[in-house]
Amino acid sequence: MKVLRRLGSFVGVGSDRSAAAPQYVALSDGLVVTDDHTEAWFVLASSNTDLMSETARDAELDQADSALARILVGYECHLRVLWSPLHAEDYAAEAEELFNSGAWDEWASLRIRRLEQISLPTRHLLLGVRLTDRAGQAAKLSRKGIQEGLGLSSNVTSRELARLDAQMRRLHRRLESSPWKAQPASVEMLAWMISREQHRAAPLPAANAGVISGAKVAALTRGRLLPYPDHLRVVDAHGDVAAWVSVLAMPGFPEHLESPGNGEWLRVLSEINYVPDIDDEEELDEAADLILPVSPEASVRFRVQPKREARKKVDDVRRSAKEQRHSAANASAEDPGEDIEETEGAMSRLKRDLTREDITLVEDHPRLIVTSETSLDDLRARVDAVVTHFGGMGIEVVVAEDEQREMWLECQPGDQLRVPDLGHVRDVTALSGSWWWGGAKVGADEGPIVGYLTGSTPGVFRLDITAGSDRGDATTTAIVGRSGRGKTTAAMLAMLDAAHRGAFVLGLDFKGDLGGVVSAARRYGLNAHLVETGQRFAGTADLFTLLAEEGVDVARGEVPTQLSMATPEWLRERGAEIPITRAVNAVINEGQPATWKVIEHLRRMDDDLGRETGEALYELAQNTLGAPFMGRPTTSAPPITPEPGIWVVQMPGLSLPGPGSSRKEWNPAERLSVALMHSMLAFGITTAGRRDLRGLRKVVTVPEVHVLTQTEQGAKFLDYIARVGRALHTALLLDTQDPESLVRLVGVLEQLSTVAGFQLTTPEQQDALAQLLGLPKDAHTRALIHSVGLLPDGEIRHGHCVIRDHRFRCATVQWDVPSLELLDLLDTSPKATQLPGNGPVMEKVDV
Numbered sequence: 001m002k003v004l005r006r007l008g009s010f011v012g013v014g015s016d017r018s019a020a021a022p023q024y025v026a027l028s029d030g031l032v033v034t035d036d037h038t039e040a041w042f043v044l045a046s047s048n049t050d051l052m053s054e055t056a057r058d059a060e061l062d063q064a065d066s067a068l069a070r071i072l073v074g075y076e077c078h079l080r081v082l083w084s085p086l087h088a089e090d091y092a093a094e095a096e097e098l099f100n101s102g103a104w105d106e107w108a109s110l111r112i113r114r115l116e117q118i119s120l121p122t123r124h125l126l127l128g129v130r131l132t133d134r135a136g137q138a139a140k141l142s143r144k145g146i147q148e149g150l151g152l153s154s155n156v157t158s159r160e161l162a163r164l165d166a167q168m169r170r171l172h173r174r175l176e177s178s179p180w181k182a183q184p185a186s187v188e189m190l191a192w193m194i195s196r197e198q199h200r201a202a203p204l205p206a207a208n209a210g211v212i213s214g215a216k217v218a219a220l221t222r223g224r225l226l227p228y229p230d231h232l233r234v235v236d237a238h239g240d241v242a243a244w245v246s247v248l249a250m251p252g253f254p255e256h257l258e259s260p261g262n263g264e265w266l267r268v269l270s271e272i273n274y275v276p277d278i279d280d281e282e283e284l285d286e287a288a289d290l291i292l293p294v295s296p297e298a299s300v301r302f303r304v305q306p307k308r309e310a311r312k313k314v315d316d317v318r319r320s321a322k323e324q325r326h327s328a329a330n331a332s333a334e335d336p337g338e339d340i341e342e343t344e345g346a347m348s349r350l351k352r353d354l355t356r357e358d359i360t361l362v363e364d365h366p367r368l369i370v371t372s373e374t375s376l377d378d379l380r381a382r383v384d385a386v387v388t389h390f391g392g393m394g395i396e397v398v399v400a401e402d403e404q405r406e407m408w409l410e411c412q413p414g415d416q417l418r419v420p421d422l423g424h425v426r427d428v429t430a431l432s433g434s435w436w437w438g439g440a441k442v443g444a445d446e447g448p449i450v451g452y453l454t455g456s457t458p459g460v461f462r463l464d465i466t467a468g469s470d471r472g473d474a475t476t477t478a479i480v481g482r483s484g485r486g487k488t489t490a491a492m493l494a495m496l497d498a499a500h501r502g503a504f505v506l507g508l509d510f511k512g513d514l515g516g517v518v519s520a521a522r523r524y525g526l527n528a529h530l531v532e533t534g535q536r537f538a539g540t541a542d543l544f545t546l547l548a549e550e551g552v553d554v555a556r557g558e559v560p561t562q563l564s565m566a567t568p569e570w571l572r573e574r575g576a577e578i579p580i581t582r583a584v585n586a587v588i589n590e591g592q593p594a595t596w597k598v599i600e601h602l603r604r605m606d607d608d609l610g611r612e613t614g615e616a617l618y619e620l621a622q623n624t625l626g627a628p629f630m631g632r633p634t635t636s637a638p639p640i641t642p643e644p645g646i647w648v649v650q651m652p653g654l655s656l657p658g659p660g661s662s663r664k665e666w667n668p669a670e671r672l673s674v675a676l677m678h679s680m681l682a683f684g685i686t687t688a689g690r691r692d693l694r695g696l697r698k699v700v701t702v703p704e705v706h707v708l709t710q711t712e713q714g715a716k717f718l719d720y721i722a723r724v725g726r727a728l729h730t731a732l733l734l735d736t737q738d739p740e741s742l743v744r745l746v747g748v749l750e751q752l753s754t755v756a757g758f759q760l761t762t763p764e765q766q767d768a769l770a771q772l773l774g775l776p777k778d779a780h781t782r783a784l785i786h787s788v789g790l791l792p793d794g795e796i797r798h799g800h801c802v803i804r805d806h807r808f809r810c811a812t813v814q815w816d817v818p819s820l821e822l823l824d825l826l827d828t829s830p831k832a833t834q835l836p837g838n839g840p841v842m843e844k845v846d847v
């Protein structure tokens with residue numbers, strides 16, 4: 001037998017530990033072709049499980065069990081969990097396609113520097129399935145040594161590659177409907193997966209007609225490894241050690257695994273951290289609280305056993321235990337031992353369950369790969385952290401002593417199981433319950449990066465509030481939560497990204513703290529203006545000016561309505577609307593109409609009612625709230641025009657009437673507030689509906705939206721913009737402390753695309769936010785909403801929230817302001833001095 005084993009090793013057909021390393025022949029999309037077999041490789045999607053309800057988790061776990069038992073039964077499979085650094089410079093290439101206004105390159109560079117600071121790893125999930133042995137290759141294996149000596153290698157024909165591709169596509173169609181949503185791995189991904197183990201900076205070879213073969217394949221594995229008893233050293237092209245690698249085995253698992261809990265032994269890989277050793281005292285002072293992720297990678301070879309094969313193996317174990325029991329009973333001890341009797345009973349029950357119940361067995365061989373590019377001591381510190389972490393879960397993890405080479409080769413795509421004696425046979429749920437595809441995932445796949453995930457899986461959070469129309473989806477984004485938690489700052493970041501994308505952004509600021517977004521916009525080269533209530537530059541919100549592009553007919557109907565709202569009730573009861581309408585028509589006929597001209601025309605009327613109405617409106621126009629829409633301009637204030645940039649209209653003194661109050665009950669401040677609001681709502685609606693602006697991205701931002709929801713006009717405006725936003729390429733960005741009022745707006749609720757939920761403390765508001773987020777209204781969700789945005793010591797964690805994206809996925813996210821300068825510009829606290837002190841950076845326009 002030893003002679004045959006040595007002979008087999010010599011000709012390259014040795015088994016297990018002595019098998020030759022894989023010889024790659026070709027790579028193409030979804031396929032890795034070696035000398036003796038072919039594997040199909042798929043990229044698996046991550047699932048958002050952190051905030052998933054128990055019912056949804058159970059349903060998805062059942063689907064995963066079913067996929068393993070139905071689709072992959074009998075196949076030799078290889079699961080890889082890999083990590084790669086987030087290359088911040090890649091965002092520069094994306095920015096060229098995302099942004100087109102202002103100093104967008106500087107804006108993108110700001111985010112790139114921030115991404116380099118936080119250096120988030122990216123998780124990749126890949127599944128390899130051995131399709132078939134290559135026809136005719138077995139006979140050539142005996143000549144492999146001669147071929148290699150002559151510099152020759154076997155080739156794959158286009159016909160064979162087409163046949164293999166068809167097999168891979170058939171398997172893909174079945175795996176695509178699984179919870180992993182498998183897609184064929186691109187040839188670039190496969191080349192990266194193979195070459196990354198060499199730790200060389202050489203560029204990946206380019207595919208020729210979608211295939212990498214010949215010398216290009218050989219270049220992927222042109223590295224050198226030096227095996228040691230407990231690790232391997234990867235040597236670079238200069239002969240220096242580029243990385244230290246240690247492969248760990250997982251020989252012991254608890255008898256029972258729980259999920260959530262120790263059953264999720266693959267999902268928790270991203271949660272393992274360690275404290276590196278720092279020798280330099282200066283570095284130690286700077287990194288006193290430094291905790292880094294270990295990011296161990298996983299390699300799990302598994303095979304789902306067919307029912308007949310599983311029953312046979314179980315019955316073999318039962319018979320063996322039975323024979324041992326009989327043998328022990330006939331011996332002098334006459335005690336078969338509890339373990340033998342327990343094994344026999346367990347195998348009998350398992351055989352019965354395999355026949356009667358839907359139980360499927362899988363044989364899996366889990367390995368963990370820990371890598372350090374710093375030093376051997378750093379590697380050992382990482383290994384200790386992994387062993388300790390899993391030890392706390394009751395899972396035994398050990399360094400594979402004296403088998404590092406064999407274990408490392410076993411982890412490579414295209415290789416085989418080399419150390420079969422460290423595997424496990426168990427129910428498929430023990431494998432699927434590891435939730436290797438679970439974790440946190442939320443946000444768009446592309447678009448501006450505005451923050452990062454804070455769940456069990458690291459990653460960036462992308463949000464483009466203008467992208468709903470491009471997807472053919474809803475266009476409303478709601479930011480909900482307590483005051484002082486970062487809602488308005490998050491909204492301003494979204495507004496800046498939209499403006500850099502070339503959008504017209506209108507902010508209706510009822511609270512008066514959006515001024516910082518104008519400062520920041522001007523700082524980064526955007527067209528930005530701030531309009532405030534007051535006498536300076538009165539008339540900026542004149543409907544004749546705002547609706548000029550729509551024509552005088554639109555203004556002919558809107559201006560009388562607005563002035564009627566501002567007119568005292570005793571004049572309205574006498575019929576003041578008639579002279580107002582007559583004056584509007586007269587001013588329009590004269591040309592160059594303006595609301596202040598209508599008031600002057602009323603003051604000159606022969607009709608006593610008209611003159612009295614004009615005098616009343618003239619006096620009201622001197623008011624802070626009346627000046628914006630009917631005051632006479634005194635300076636050359638730029639009009640609000642729908643062009644790329646940011647316009648913020650601050651109306652902090654607004655006093656809207658309460659819900660249900662009749663017009664007769666309105667006081668003067670409430671009448672003027674409603675009339676001023678009418679200007680902005682009419683402008684927002686007509687601008688959104690203009691045909692010549694359909695191609696322009698438009699955003700209407702309403703902070704403190706509960707101010708609008710308490711009026712019938714405001715509620716109708718929100719409902720209209722939400723419902724027609726997709727067709728009119730208009731996004732609605734809402735910010736509110738009152739989710740209950742938002743839930744009552746059925747049109748808005750139905751059109752929500754993204755929801756950001758910050759902390760709330762009362763059960764009623766928490767339940768309303770849970771409805772907006774699509775989470776169950778239970779104690780667990782209330783506790784989540786109450787605790788989000790808090791640090792462990794109870795202090796506020798600004799910008800931390802729960803996000804529900806357009807795919808109805810939920811995860812916790814940290815909004816991230818990429819620089820201290822920008823944070824100061826966007827400051828919304830009472831101490832902020834947004835306008836004074838900024839000098840020429842921003843323009844202040846009072847009206």
